[in-house]
Amino acid sequence: MPRFPNGWQRLLGALLACASQLAPAREALPIEQLSLPPGFHVEVLSDQVPGARGMALGxxxxxxxxxxxxxxxxAITLDPSRAYAAKIRTIASGLNMPVGVAIRNGTLYISAVSRIVKLEDIENHLDNPGKPAxxxxxxxxxxxxxxxxxxFGPDQRLYVGVGAxxxxxKRDENRYAMIGSMKADGTDWRIVARGVRNTVGFDWQPGTNALWFTDNGRDSLGDxxxxxxxxxxxxxGEHFGFPYCHAGDIADSAFGREKACSAFTPPKAKxxxxxxxxxxRFYLGKQFPEAYRGSIFIAEHGSWNRSSKVGYRVVRVxxxxxxxVAKQEVFAxxxxxADESVWGRPVDLLTLPDGSLLISDDYAGAIYRITYRKP
Structure with missing residues (x-):
């Protein structure tokens, strides 16, 4: 090894220590513990996205x-290979639980509990986005x-989930436990679905444009x-049962006597x-095998008070x-x-144009990318 004067040795040591600290932190997550079907591979796009929830692609x-x-x-600028995040910017802060993001005609829409706000022409102003309107x-x-x-749906309206x-x-079903929609300018609010306890994910089926959505069941009825x-x-305006009926056939302990489960639309899958x-999300890409195309991928964030934990995975329907629904299976x-330790909690999914699948994880503050190569 070359010899340097003492001062240079100290400087070199400091630079090497700094380089070690700046090494991509994405290598720290134990993704080798993740299992997927043969031919599928997972990598960490970034683990520098604290609280990562909803995703949208500009x-x-x-x-x-x-x-x-x-x-x-x-706002994450992807490397041309889409294998990692080249740059991460915080384009809005101080908002009230800005979980949801959606983009239309270059404008980014953001949910903030009682408000929907927007950042116009956002991709041309990432370094100076301004204040959300x-x-x-x-x-x-x-x-x-x-x-x-x-x-945004196929009708170019912005759809919004409103939980109980x-x-x-039992609260006003025209205001709570529902899905609504509006025009992009915030006018013409309409009720889309009622009796939805809390949906934090929905998508439209290719070809039919039918709206599908997940809904979280209530607590306190057992494991x-x-x-x-x-x-x-x-x-x-279709009603899916809450708070009277759960999962299509379970009468609520407090409100179930008021209306029968037969009065409501049952789920397509439990x-x-x-x-x-x-x-x-419906998988719209072509990178995955033919059997996966048109499938629904669902992120299971995982239980919070069950006596033994369940979820913490991605399933395919x-x-x-x-x-x-023909079948359900675990995908990731x-x-x-096995000891019920948790190092990640999937939240949202998104298909990239190359057909790879992104998964956000608010627990690890990470975005994962899943690709397929024929074994």
């Missing part, structure tokens, strides 16, 4: 990510289930009931009790030619250890 390829307690919205400010202000998933402000209660739900909307099914797991 037309120029910028990945936008919301958060919850952190109050931040991030309010689009709509008449949503409920309660923080319980107040974090909102948002997305409780575990189980094994009620299931979280996967639902499909067939008509606007997902398991307390798994905390959040983000869901396959549909048949008629749009009915390993964030929950």
């Amino acid at each position: 037309p120029k390829g910028t990945l936008f990510v919301g958060s919850r307690a952190q109050g931040n919205v991030y 309010t689009v709509y400010d008449k949503l409920p202000s309660e923080s319980h289930h107040g974090w909102r998933y948002i997305a 402000p409780c575990d189980a209660c 094994d009931i009620p299931d979280d739900e996967l639902n499909r909307l067939t008509s606007h 997902l398991g009790a307390h798994v905390a099914a959040l983000g869901m 396959a549909l048949d030619a008629k749009g009915n 797991q390993g964030w929950l250890g």
Whole structure:
């Protein structure tokens, strides 16, 4: 090894120590513990996204990510290989649980509990985004289930999930426990679905444009009931049971005598009790094998008060030619250890143009990228 004067040796040592600290932190997460089907591979796009929740992709390829307690919205510039985050910016801060992000015509829309705000022409102003402007400010202000998933539908309207402000209660069904939609300018608010306890993920089926969504089941009925739900909307204003009925066939202990379960639309699939099914997306890419195309991927955030933990994984729901659920299977797991230790909690999913699949993780503050190569 070359010899340097003492001063240079100290400087070199300091530089090497600094380089070690600046080495990509994404290598620190134990992704080798994650298991996927043969041919699938996972890498960490970044683990520098605190509280990563909802995701949206801009037309120029910028990945936008919301958060919850952190109050931040991030803009991630991807390396051309899409294998890692080349730059991460905080483009909004101090917002009230800005979980949801959606983009239309270059404008980024952000949920902030009682408000929907926007940043216009955002991809041309990432270094100077300005202050978010309010689009709509008449949503409920309660923080319980107040974090909102948002997305633009095929009709170019902005859809907003509005959770119940409780575990189980009876409140104005035109204001709580529902999905609504509005025009991009915040006008023409409409009710889309009622009786939805808390959806934090929805998407539209390719070809049919049918709205599908996850819904979290209530607590305090035991470890094994009620299931979280996967639902499909067939008509606007349809009622999915909350607070009277859960998972299609379980009468609520307090409100179930008021209305029978037969009065409501049952779920298309039961997902398991307390798994905390959040983000869901139809897989639209072509990188994965043919059998995966058109499937629904669901992020299970994981239980918080069950006697033994469940969830903490991503599942795949396959549909048949008629749009009915054909099967459910685990796609990615390993964030929950055999000893019930937890190092990650999946939240949302997003397909990149190359067909790879992104998963956000608010517990690890990470974004994962899943790719496929034929074994």
